[in-house]
Amino acid sequence: MDPRDVLGLLEDVRAGRLAPGEAAHRLATLPFEDLGFARLDHHRALRKGFPEVVFGGGKTPDQIATLVERITSRGQNALVTRASREAAAAVVARVPSAAYHETARALTARVADPEPLKGGVAVVCAGTSDIPVAEEAAITAEFHGAVVERIQDVGVAGLHRLLDRAGAIRQADVVIVVAGMEGALPSVVGGLVEAPVIAVPTSVGYGAAFQGLAALLAMLNSCAPGVAVVNIDNGFGAGYLAATILRRRPA
Amino acid sequence: MDPRDVLGLLEDVRAGRLAPGEAAHRLATLPFEDLGFARLDHHRALRKGFPEVVFGGGKTPDQIATLVERITSRGQNALVTRASREAAAAVVARVPSAAYHETARALTARVADPEPLKGGVAVVCAGTSDIPVAEEAAITAEFHGAVVERIQDVGVAGLHRLLDRAGAIRQADVVIVVAGMEGALPSVVGGLVEAPVIAVPTSVGYGAAFQGLAALLAMLNSCAPGVAVVNIDNGFGAGYLAATILRRRPA
Amino acid sequence: MDPRDVLGLLEDVRAGRLAPGEAAHRLATLPFEDLGFARLDHHRALRKGFPEVVFGGGKTPDQIATLVERITSRGQNALVTRASREAAAAVVARVPSAAYHETARALTARVADPEPLKGGVAVVCAGTSDIPVAEEAAITAEFHGAVVERIQDVGVAGLHRLLDRAGAIRQADVVIVVAGMEGALPSVVGGLVEAPVIAVPTSVGYGAAFQGLAALLAMLNSCAPGVAVVNIDNGFGAGYLAATILRRRPA
Amino acid sequence: MDPRDVLGLLEDVRAGRLAPGEAAHRLATLPFEDLGFARLDHHRALRKGFPEVVFGGGKTPDQIATLVERITSRGQNALVTRASREAAAAVVARVPSAAYHETARALTARVADPEPLKGGVAVVCAGTSDIPVAEEAAITAEFHGAVVERIQDVGVAGLHRLLDRAGAIRQADVVIVVAGMEGALPSVVGGLVEAPVIAVPTSVGYGAAFQGLAALLAMLNSCAPGVAVVNIDNGFGAGYLAATILRRRPA
Amino acid sequence: MDPRDVLGLLEDVRAGRLAPGEAAHRLATLPFEDLGFARLDHHRALRKGFPEVVFGGGKTPDQIATLVERITSRGQNALVTRASREAAAAVVARVPSAAYHETARALTARVADPEPLKGGVAVVCAGTSDIPVAEEAAITAEFHGAVVERIQDVGVAGLHRLLDRAGAIRQADVVIVVAGMEGALPSVVGGLVEAPVIAVPTSVGYGAAFQGLAALLAMLNSCAPGVAVVNIDNGFGAGYLAATILRRRPA
Amino acid sequence: MDPRDVLGLLEDVRAGRLAPGEAAHRLATLPFEDLGFARLDHHRALRKGFPEVVFGGGKTPDQIATLVERITSRGQNALVTRASREAAAAVVARVPSAAYHETARALTARVADPEPLKGGVAVVCAGTSDIPVAEEAAITAEFHGAVVERIQDVGVAGLHRLLDRAGAIRQADVVIVVAGMEGALPSVVGGLVEAPVIAVPTSVGYGAAFQGLAALLAMLNSCAPGVAVVNIDNGFGAGYLAATILRRRPA
């Protein structure tokens, strides 16, 4: 029941087609979404072409393919994260327009162009092992309409490579920094740019890296202000947040 | 040495006033900031009235007062975080325009109006014990030019109070959510709004709260996308990041 | 706005006293509590004499006294946890009927008899150092109308004392077990009784007790089924949950 | 030796059929269970049809089948948790009435109707990945005689779905809440209901979820009173405790 | 009720002075200690002069003095651990024979000679900061009747001092090794001796010592077999266990 | 170089057959074992029939077989812990007298009777899943000459089974208690016996058991004195320590 439905109901009351008691009952029992509240839930779907996201971890290829088919058949774009190669094959067999991004373990199915976002995103990562998480962030941001600049292999122990790319990083409106091991890169980048920095710790490393804990703690304690952190290996979360930041920018 | 100085040097070379060898030596030994690189560091100071921030923890009242005096005498605004009442008294004695925000343990000294930021910030907090951290976030964002809406006492165990304020929260362009104990509020707020959410865990709680660890972990694992996290009790970091996000918005 | 108000609104629409558009707007903007939802929040207060609880930690004696005065002046009972001796004195000066339970660090002010609960609660604790937490649980349960049997000093290393009291423990309808150090008591008691067991780890112990972490983990891993755990030192939570369990029992 | 046996022994003494010294020896050496104490241990078995529970983890299909056969041949119902598909096949081959609940990884064999419990249990869970644990809780509660209402996919980031089901949740006499990731759902549900809430953290999540630690800590720190916590993924424990709570309700 | 009482009861039954039903009731309701079980609890007290131990932490000087007075008035020796100087003064005022061991923070009151134990105990410690814990162990062992050899300042980084004392250490029948920081001493000593080694980690150290955690983990992982560990700073536990080991030695 | 060799050297000096400078050099460079010090290392091997222990984890079947062959060919007994079934087959093929203890994952090869130890060991364990670790302890103690009483399935949630066996446990001179999950059994047993208790936490459990951490912490914090702890799953360590305790007992 959308706002127009409420209005229709009230018109019916005024016109005597519906008794007030019955109308009160309908209003009392309609689900919250009928009161405008639920627009929260479906508001994304209401915009044409805005993507729905499926977390692929723990779902079978068939389940994933069914979900993507359902979403795209409604005219919406779909993004699947943590998608295996098998899941990708199952989807493509049913939704031929779908594309698999192997490095990012992500799958996208576009049936409409996303609303382009204003401003650009830089996705910066430290080592080659961090690239899958960085790619998940980049694919996610692009899928939501952002233009993404990928800047790779700029670890803090080789500053000149990082400084060579500093210009490109500074032009971005949101900077995503992906790093494992000691997780120092967001602090260094945070000192170089004015834009907000989203730090993504990765589980890359061994021993006292403790599957990303070392990088996570480092990033939370960054001496550069303007840095916030998402979960370990959560490239999707970073890409989504970047898109969220850009989406709010006025025309 | 600014770009014009480099040009002047080169002109001197062309004019024969400076030998190439000597010029090469000067270029090689000039500090990096003279090459434009250091503008990174001072760029904030170059804008009139943009604040400098002093971390008050571990500094004596006299040290803090000296720093604030020096900053304001250059025509810049100053913000002191983690400022004790004693530090505030010491500053006000020397910089009468300074104001102490006791709840936030923050001190501001304004000698110029900050450049107003486009868009508003909502600072949402769960319990009364979280208010000091929330206030630090709010004061910081305001100090950098943001308009801040404070929304307090909207814990997840009393949803109707939160939902009553949902409209106000949804109007903000950036939402800061401050919570201790189980740290559930950012997930709930993240589901209600489209704007980016900055989550601040606080050390409020006891026992298995482990000084904010429980809330920190909860926030990092938020099931709502679009949420990033700063350090425990880091209200300043959240306020600064919110201002950073708004600052990048085009006119 | 209660249901009758909605009906009145609809009657106004039918009678032509209110335009459908205006009525739709009113329905859309009325606070959630007007839809019956908020009764959740105030339902406790609506029952005569049902207590309100104030967490005394971090509040000044004066703040606590004001809160208690306000609650009792509305005809409701008040419970203050983590109340210092100073806070107790401040309350008693303004609410003479208030009583301080020093061991439990709890303060109660009763202006009405609580609705008696059906069934009894046993509060069992291992060592004398655990008694403050056990008393907080007992006082809380009593305040909500439960009859409480206190059983103290029945640690697992002296089984015969525990077995001597097994009869009394088994008669309770809910058993709260409070223990620090190795936290073994809930497992042993859980094997002796049929009633639900609420385990409360305490921060009693030293070294590898890690402020209650050892007891907490032990209780979560209890080999006796029918045991659930609350936060470290959270006597209030256990007492409240026990009352909640009894409250649901049919007449 | 049950109480009547003790009496018989004493009768024999009075009648001169047994010397006091010999009787004293028999009393001193009889196992504790002969003194009524051991009824603790077998009291469940003494009620007709009350189930026995087998923890299937680490047992071979054959071991499990043997145990189930033995229990059911005594006329008792059996519940096997953490039962693999292979174990289920082995049981069904020998106890044809057994049923396998694949999602819950649980197996039930009923030879008698359980004594129905008074009151209902709601099993609420946040995400689809939490369903196996929730099902283990539900199956366990049902097996002990409870009526269970399953409420799924009501995560805190989509409040309206949760609020839509709030009525059903509030009607339950015990509420089990199952959640992974940030573990926020018990706090929100705890604020919506009057009934006791049993929170079950799951190991669902990644990175800083630390296999359920984040959810566990969040639940222990719930700001909603009336919430207690069982071990990570311990759906059985929650279902059993819920049945225990209901079992104590007077007729 | 001791065994003779049971016999008397049975004699009464045979003699017709007591009805079997009444006798059965008495047997069923007598406390477990009357069945010989409780001798477990009091067996120590039954031996003349065997000490009782009071954990002084968290008790007031007056409480401690009362306890010691009561114990010694029964003719038993008393040991108080974690006793402050104030507690010692309070005890000595009422039990003049009591002696305070300041380094060990222990207080002993002897009214009878302890039964001498067979064999000797070596208490070995690494650094001067570990001496209080080592002394608590030594005083405890002596109080229970052991002969103790104290060997101090033999850290692993100065092997020759340790090797100089190796002969004395090897003569002991039980070796207690006390160490903080890296906790390496028990492994080295464990390789030097044939006797059982009780390792006591201390909270001595800073930074990554984490209040004794580093030493505790090291000791649990000792590469020398024959080593067991007690809680951090638990000198009492080590001394008591050493006495327990010696006590079991046949004459 | 044994003491007689030193004397010979000195005789050579006196007789002028060896220059003092050369003699000083020889003394300075002779290995420590020549000074009697190294007897420490070989003293075990010097006793006929005393076993050597091989940690089988991470060694190939062939490596293990070679080691056992070498040991037994010297006339010594050998014990292999953490031995796979494959390793056992490889050993038996070369040392036919070897026996594999599958539950304990231990392999013993006896070529001589061990020196019998005075006194007995009880190995007590809580659940069936703890039996492999308990068996490793029992086999180890037996291998070193102890008489072992195995007492299984006496968890704390079923006290009467434990109490039924209390007599047997109390007769032992050393008690090994093996438990996973909440690790409560050593505290209960520690209260029942006078003998030293060696507690072995196992990695049995799930969720917040954290692979034995919960049981380990519980045991370190045991409220029963006279309890010491070895590493998680370290049945060998417990059995060896028990033998060490008994070995020191005088004839």
Added chain:
Amino acid sequence: MDPRDVLGLLEDVRAGRLAPGEAAHRLATLPFEDLGFARLDHHRALRKGFPEVVFGGGKTPDQIATLVERITSRGQNALVTRASREAAAAVVARVPSAAYHETARALTARVADPEPLKGGVAVVCAGTSDIPVAEEAAITAEFHGAVVERIQDVGVAGLHRLLDRAGAIRQADVVIVVAGMEGALPSVVGGLVEAPVIAVPTSVGYGAAFQGLAALLAMLNSCAPGVAVVNIDNGFGAGYLAATILRRRPA
């Protein structure tokens, strides 16, 4: 652009072949490495024969072979750490001079002799399970030109073996100590030598070893000064640091 290029540019300016504005632009836009800064990055490569290091973990055999081929074709030596047997085969097929060190899981390809380093390195390890990490350290140090003395199986529980080798250890200019379990060896060695000690914790051990955490903490808390620590299992890091220390020694 090397310094001579800058001079050439300036000469061009003086000669009028280049306009000052154009020269300023070139200076402003040249990459940092052209200013001498980037020599940091390539300085190793500039020395003939100095090795490049490839972290083999997570790379395919083909990727590794390509990298080694590229490095050696430039006339440089290559070291691959964490190289599988398959990777080794792939490399040798394309770079026949490459050698695989299976124990160390390291692969070296030498096309030039390394510059010999002054001074020697001792690599000391405690147990046979630690040898792979020790070998990685040794191979790494040798690859960088150091002479390495390997000293194995000198655990702290068998001091005489360690003391037998003390002379060899003391002759080294840098000592690497590798140990798992309780990690005590660096403290003991640190007390024996004057040279700097690099401690490498290994993940060898079980239970409370927590994959090397116990050893890591022990080493960080070493009571012997002059000890520093690298990451768990990081033999490469230790070998590299040892070479770095020796490299700085003056001729």
Added chain:
Amino acid sequence: MDPRDVLGLLEDVRAGRLAPGEAAHRLATLPFEDLGFARLDHHRALRKGFPEVVFGGGKTPDQIATLVERITSRGQNALVTRASREAAAAVVARVPSAAYHETARALTARVADPEPLKGGVAVVCAGTSDIPVAEEAAITAEFHGAVVERIQDVGVAGLHRLLDRAGAIRQADVVIVVAGMEGALPSVVGGLVEAPVIAVPTSVGYGAAFQGLAALLAMLNSCAPGVAVVNIDNGFGAGYLAATILRRRPA
């Protein structure tokens, strides 16, 4: 007994002034230090002017003063770490030449010039709060004869300040890097220099810094090779290790 004493003893034997049996006895019973072994322990003292170090934490001013007096009266230099102002006053009152370094909380008493070390040490620190630990490192290194260059306030978020000082840092033969919070500085410095880097995490920071744990983990996981780590806040350890590295450099 120093080597000359052994020689004298042997001369006595040759001369017939001492019987071989008596000489053998003396050799057997002399402490290990008399055999040259103990030179390890006193070797520092044997060099004129080489300092002795006193850990001041937990010692009284009087104890410290006594120790310093004793050391200096033997003609040796003394260093006291963690010395309070009161301790400093007590020392200066008795050893007037002593000097207190308040920032470093260190006290030095020099009665002889230390042997100058070859090569220089750079002590680099990130923030002003890290200076006390950095100063402890610098004072320690200087006390052992090193020339120290202090480089402060070069955090990674302000790279140009760090790069400005890169030349000075690169000239050092050992670099100590001190940092709290995210601990990123050693990785960045490690990429800039060829010298060995000793990283010192500090407890500076709050919240998820966990008293230096975040910085410690980051440093252990440094992506720059050639970095080793000492304990949190262990400036002394870093300074001592730096001196150890330089001491081994050949003339």
